[in-house]
Amino acid sequence: MDQTPITILNRIPQIAIVGVGLLGGSIGLALKQAGYTGRRLGVGRRASSLEQALACGCVDEVAVTSPKLWAFDQSTLVILASPIGSFEAMFREIATARASQDKPAGLIVTDAGSTKEMVCSWASHTLPEPGWFVGSHPMAGSEKQGPEHAQADLFHDRPCIITPQADTQSQALQAVEAFWQTLGMTLVRMSPQEHDQVVAAVSHLPHALAVLLVLTAAAQPGGLDVASGGFRDTTRIASGDVTIWQDIFKTNRRAVIDMIDRFTHDLTDLRQRLKAGDDAYLLDQLTRAKTVRDQWSLRQAPARPVRGPSSHEQ
Amino acid sequence: MDQTPITILNRIPQIAIVGVGLLGGSIGLALKQAGYTGRRLGVGRRASSLEQALACGCVDEVAVTSPKLWAFDQSTLVILASPIGSFEAMFREIATARASQDKPAGLIVTDAGSTKEMVCSWASHTLPEPGWFVGSHPMAGSEKQGPEHAQADLFHDRPCIITPQADTQSQALQAVEAFWQTLGMTLVRMSPQEHDQVVAAVSHLPHALAVLLVLTAAAQPGGLDVASGGFRDTTRIASGDVTIWQDIFKTNRRAVIDMIDRFTHDLTDLRQRLKAGDDAYLLDQLTRAKTVRDQWSLRQAPARPVRGPSSHEQ
Numbered sequence: 001m002d003q004t005p006i007t008i009l010n011r012i013p014q015i016a017i018v019g020v021g022l023l024g025g026s027i028g029l030a031l032k033q034a035g036y037t038g039r040r041l042g043v044g045r046r047a048s049s050l051e052q053a054l055a056c057g058c059v060d061e062v063a064v065t066s067p068k069l070w071a072f073d074q075s076t077l078v079i080l081a082s083p084i085g086s087f088e089a090m091f092r093e094i095a096t097a098r099a100s101q102d103k104p105a106g107l108i109v110t111d112a113g114s115t116k117e118m119v120c121s122w123a124s125h126t127l128p129e130p131g132w133f134v135g136s137h138p139m140a141g142s143e144k145q146g147p148e149h150a151q152a153d154l155f156h157d158r159p160c161i162i163t164p165q166a167d168t169q170s171q172a173l174q175a176v177e178a179f180w181q182t183l184g185m186t187l188v189r190m191s192p193q194e195h196d197q198v199v200a201a202v203s204h205l206p207h208a209l210a211v212l213l214v215l216t217a218a219a220q221p222g223g224l225d226v227a228s229g230g231f232r233d234t235t236r237i238a239s240g241d242v243t244i245w246q247d248i249f250k251t252n253r254r255a256v257i258d259m260i261d262r263f264t265h266d267l268t269d270l271r272q273r274l275k276a277g278d279d280a281y282l283l284d285q286l287t288r289a290k291t292v293r294d295q296w297s298l299r300q301a302p303a304r305p306v307r308g309p310s311s312h313e314q
Numbered sequence: 315m316d317q318t319p320i321t322i323l324n325r326i327p328q329i330a331i332v333g334v335g336l337l338g339g340s341i342g343l344a345l346k347q348a349g350y351t352g353r354r355l356g357v358g359r360r361a362s363s364l365e366q367a368l369a370c371g372c373v374d375e376v377a378v379t380s381p382k383l384w385a386f387d388q389s390t391l392v393i394l395a396s397p398i399g400s401f402e403a404m405f406r407e408i409a410t411a412r413a414s415q416d417k418p419a420g421l422i423v424t425d426a427g428s429t430k431e432m433v434c435s436w437a438s439h440t441l442p443e444p445g446w447f448v449g450s451h452p453m454a455g456s457e458k459q460g461p462e463h464a465q466a467d468l469f470h471d472r473p474c475i476i477t478p479q480a481d482t483q484s485q486a487l488q489a490v491e492a493f494w495q496t497l498g499m500t501l502v503r504m505s506p507q508e509h510d511q512v513v514a515a516v517s518h519l520p521h522a523l524a525v526l527l528v529l530t531a532a533a534q535p536g537g538l539d540v541a542s543g544g545f546r547d548t549t550r551i552a553s554g555d556v557t558i559w560q561d562i563f564k565t566n567r568r569a570v571i572d573m574i575d576r577f578t579h580d581l582t583d584l585r586q587r588l589k590a591g592d593d594a595y596l597l598d599q600l601t602r603a604k605t606v607r608d609q610w611s612l613r614q615a616p617a618r619p620v621r622g623p624s625s626h627e628q
Contacts, residue, residue: 139542159540188540201534202541206548209523211603212580216573218606220515226473226502227516227610228453233547234520238603239611246597253588259530260585264578266526271574274567283560289525289552292532296541297553 006035008178012108013074015179016041018065018090019082020053021241022142023112025150027081028058030183033152043069044082053147065090070097072107077175080111084247087111087119091126098128109133110176114199114244115252116163116192124165134176135163135192137199138185143239156184157300161199163192200255204248205263208256210238322492324351326422327388329493332357332379332404333396334367335555336456337426339464341395342372344497347466357383358396367461379404384411386421391489394425398561401425401433405440412442423447424490428513428558429566430477430506438479448490449477449506451513452499457553470498471614475513477506514569518562519577522570524552 009015015031017024020042028040042059044050050062063069070078070093078094080087091109098107109132113119116135123133140158142149160180164173177187190198214235217223249256273281323329329345331338334356342354356373358364364376377383384392384407392408394401405423412421423446427433430449437447454472456463474494478487491501504512528549531537563570587595 139540141543158542161540188536190536194536198534198536198540201537202531202545205530206527206544208581208584209527210548211599212577212584213520213523214603214607214610215599216519216577216580217516219576220512222502222504222508222512223515224606224610226453226475226512228472229455230520230551231516232611232614233550234524235603235607236547237544239607240604242597242600242604245600246593249588249596250593253591257585257589260581260588262533263526263530264581264585266530267522267574267578267581270522270526271571271578274563274571274574277567279560279564282563283556285525285529286556286559289528289549290554290556292538293528293549293553296528296538297546300546 005178005181008174009077009182010035010037011075012038012077012175014039014041014072014076016043016072016076016078017059018043018078018080019086020044020049020058020062020147021081022145022147022149023138023154024079024081025053025056025058025147026152026154027079027112027183028053028147029056029150029152030155032057034182034184036182041076049147056147056150058147058150065093067093067096070094070107071101075106076108077179078107078109079179080109080113083241083243084111084113084115084119084251085243087113088122088126091122095126095128107132108172108175110136110179112136112138113251114203114248116161116195118251120163120165120192131167131169132172134168134172135195136176136180137161137163137195138180138183139199139203140185141240143236143241145241153184155180158185159188160185161188161190161195163190163195165192196252196255197258200252200259204252204256205259207237207240207245208249208260209263210235214238319492319495320349322488323391323496324349325389326352326391326489328353328355328386328390330355330357330386330390330392331373332392332394333400334358334363334372334376334461335395336459336461336463337452337468338393338395339367339370339372339461340466340468341393341426341497342367342461343370343464343466344469346371348496348498350496355390363461370461370464372461372464379407381407381410384408384421385415389420390422391493392421392423393493394423394427397555397558398425398427398429398433398565399557401427402436402440405436409440409442421446422486422489424450424493426450426452427565428517428562430475430509432565434477434479434506445481445483446486448482448486449509450490450494451475451477451509452494452497453513453517454499455554457550457555459555467498469494472499473502474499475502475504475509477504477509479506510566510569511572514566514573518566518570519573521551521554521559522563522574523577524549528552 040059042053042062124130138160354373356367356376438444452474
C-alpha cells in the first residue's frame with residue numbers, strides 16, 4: 001500500500017483548521033498545493049475572519065465554532081492553529097460534542113502551538129480520547145498576521161516538533177506526521193518537557209530579548225532614527241502577534257525563566273570581561289558564535305523569495 | 315553653481331578607499347553607479363584583496379599602502395573602510411607622507427567606522443590637519459565579507475551619522491556629506507560621544523546579544539536542530555566579521571557596558587514579572603514593543619531584492 005504522506009492524508013476526508021490567520025491560512029494553501037483532495041474546513045469564532053480566509057482560497061468551507069460543530073460523522077483531522085489561550089476551551093467543545101455521539105472514534109486532533117507541556121496536559125485531562133491527540137509545533141511563522149499574508153510554502157524545509165506520549169494511538173501519530181510532512185516539514189520527536197526547554201532557548205528567549213531591544217532603542221534619544229539592518233533583523237519577531245506571544249510566555253514560564261537566568265549569567269560575564277579588557281575572551285566568544293552560526297546557516301534551506309505587500313519586512 | 319552632491323563630489327579628482335572588502339567594495343560600486351567621474355583608488359595591505367576588488371570592478375586602480383603613498387599631488391578624498399583597529403596606523407602613515415610635502419592641503423579624510431569618540435580623538439592627535447578629518451558612520455552593512463559580495467545599493471536610503479567637531483573645515487564637511495549623499499544615504503549629525511551611545515543601543519548591544527543567543531542555542535541539546543526563522547534573523551549579525559566587531563567593542567567599551575547594564579536591568583525586571591505571573595506587565599511590554607517597531611518599520615525604505623550566492627542569508 002502506498003504510504004507517502006499525501007496518500008496517508010488523502011484517506012482522511014476532512015481537515016478542520018481552527019484559526020485561519022496567517023498560520024491556519026498557510027496550512028490551507030499548503031494542503032491544496034500538496035494535492036490534498038479532501039475538504040478543508042476553516043473554523044473560527046468570527047464570521048468576518050472566516051469570510052476572508054474563504055476569499056483567499058485558504059479553505060473550501062467555513063464554520064463558526066460551537067459545542068455542536070465537532071460531532072462530525074466523517075473522519076476528521078483537527079488542527080488548532082489559533083492562539084494557545086483558546087486551546088483548553090476548544091478541547092472542551094470537542095469533548096462535549098463527542099460525548100453526544102454514538103460512535104466517538106474518527107477524530108484526530110493536533111495543534112500548532114508553540115508550547116507543549118501545558119497543551120498536552122490540557123488534552124489529556126479534557127479530551128474523551130486523549131490517545132487521538134498528538135502535540136505538534138511547526139517551527140515556521142511570520143511576524144505578519146491574517147490569511148491575506150498566508151503562504152503555501154511557509155512550512156517548506158522547516159522543522160516540526162512532534163510530542164507523542166505513551167498513550168498516543170499509532171494511527172493518530174501516523175496521520176499527524178503525514179500531515180506535517182505533506183506541508184514539506186522535517187519531523188523531530190521530543191517529549192513535551194524537552195520541547196519547551198529547547199524552544200525556550202531558540203525561540204522564546206530570542207523573542208523576549210527582541211522586545212526589550214526595541215524598548216531599549218526607543219528609550220535612547222535618536223536611537224530609532226539611526227537604527228538600520230541589524231536592528232531590523234534582531235527585532236523582527238517583536239512585531240509578532242501580541243496575543244500569541246502572551247500565551248506562549250504564560251504557558252512556558254518555567255523554561256523561559258530558566259533561559260533568562262542562563263542568559264543573564266552569560267551577559268554579566270561578558271560585561272565583566274569587557275570591563276576588564278579581556279580581549280582574548282571577547283575574540284573567543286565572537287569567533288565561536290560566528291563559527292556555530294555559519295555552520296548552522298549552511299545546513300538551512302534557502303529562504304523563499306520575498307513577496308506580498310509588506311515584503312520589506314520579511 | 316550646481317550644488318548637488320554628485321557635482322560637489324566630481325570636483326574631487328580622486329577618492330581613495332582604504333580597505334576594499336564588502337564595505338569598501340560597495341562604496342566603489344556605488345560611486346560608479348552614481349556617476350562619479352574621478353579615479354576610484356583601492357588601497358590595502360594585501361595585493362590579493364586588491365586584485366579581487368579590481369576584478370569586481372569596485373575600483374579603477376589599486377595601491378598597497380605605504381608611508382609614501384599619501385603624498386598625492388591632487389586633491390583626494392580618503393575613506394577608511396578597513397577595521398577600526400587599523401585607523402591609528404593609517405592616520406600616522408598619512409601624517410608622515412603629508413609632512414614631507416611642500417603644500418599639505420588637498421587631502422580630506424573620513425572613515426566608515428562604527429565607533430567615533432576614539433577614532434575622532436586619534437585623528438585629532440595624529441593628523442597634521444585634523445580640521446580636514448570628518449568622522450562618519452554609514453549605518454549599512456552585511457554579515458558577508460569580501461568585495462565579491464559588494465552591492466552598489468548597500469547604502470541606499472540608510473542613515474549615515476556624521477560627527478563634525480568645532481575645528482572641522484566647512485569644505486571638508488561639505489565634501490564628506492556630499493560623498494555619503496551621493497551613495498544615497500540620509501545624513502544625521504551628532505557629537506562623537508552621542509554617536510557612541512546611540513549606536514551602542516541600536517547596534518552594539520544587539521550584536522552582543524546575538525552572539526550570546528547563538529552560544530545559548532548551541533549549549534542546549536537539540537537547539538540548533540529546531541532553530542528556525544526567528545533564530546536566523548535575531549542572530550544574523552553574529553555571522554559578521556570577527557575582527558571588525560572586536561574593534562568595535564574595544565573602542566566603545568564604556569557605552570556598551572552602560573547599555574548592557576540597562577538591558578540587564580530590564581531583563582531582570584521582565585524575569586521577576588514573569589515569575590510573579592504579572593500578565594498585564596507582559597502584555598504591556600509586548601504591545602509597546604510591537605507598536606514602536608511597526609511604526610519604525612513603516613518609516614523604513616523597502617529592502618533591496620535578495621541577491622548573490624549566499625542570498626538566503628540576507
